[in-house]
């Protein structure tokens with residue numbers, strides 16, 4: 001076979017391989033096989049020394065023609081393949097504007113938030129102001145000004161998170177009482193909701209961080225009757241108009257006298273059930289008349305003013321209202337749980 005015939009054969013073969021290529025990768029393999037350094041056309045050029053010198057320019061031209069032809073054919077095929085790929089992709093990526101939109105999950109208010117808003121609504125309705133105090137608090141406000149003595153068990157490190165000897169994570173919202181009284185703007189009618197901390201293990205009824213709502217009223221001639229009337233109204237609004245209340249004597253260092261308040265079980269109406277552990281009553285808060293010594297330490301004249309205070313656990317209210325029997329559910333924030341409220 002002479003060189004001309006050989007070149008013709010290479011061209012035809014290359015065309016066939018290009019035509020039967022199934023993708024850009026195969027096409028590239030063809031390019032390497034014919035035009036590459038070790039490709040077939042290069043091999044022909046290397047055989048030039050066997051060609052008669054006068055024929056060399058002609059053969060050279062023929063090899064070049066073959067190269068250009070194969071290159072053009074490759075280029076053409078490549079751009080056709082790329083075009084087809086592009087069209088295929090565009091077809092796949094088409095947006096069907098008639099499809100229904102994907103449903104968005106809307107958020108839910110947390111049971112704690114719902115309960116807090118309910119409590120706030122009730123007290124705002126009775127003319128109370130909502131105030132806040134710091135979560136990192138001086139020992140002075142968290143304990144001393146509330147008449148909690150140096151050796152009180154609540155001050156033990158087992159119960160209180162200490163930042164240093166003077167600063168704690170507040171264990172109750174009661175220090176807000178002292179802060180508001182100190183401002184000296186009387187009378188006072190306020191509630192103070194917020195987060196509190198105690199060094200407790202997590203279980204169904206305990207958490208190292210939970211929420212309380214503090215209440216404080218200071219004015220001339222405030223009596224225990226005002227306290228009872230206020231909390232009875234609160235209980236009726238929160239748990240229903242038939243709710244009864246019971247004031248049990250108790251002790252808190254910052255109130256005198258002090259009481260714990262039970263409400264009649266809203267589930268069994270006092271008959272006794274699993275919910276109230278058979279007693280017909282459920283404990284909901286602590287309260288009392290502000291201790292004269294506390295008034296004095298906070299700059300309020302106990303000869304002219306009296307007042308009452310109370311403290312409610314927010315989680316306790318939320319658990320009762322929604323009949324949840326494990327506090328941990330309130331902190332896990334599982335959307336399937338939260339969705340129910």
Ligand code: DAH
Nearest residue numbers: 172174286287288309310311
């Ligand atoms: N601070 C109390 C506690 O954490 C709750 C409390 C009881 C607050 C009686 C009060 C009160 O203001 O008068 O257990």
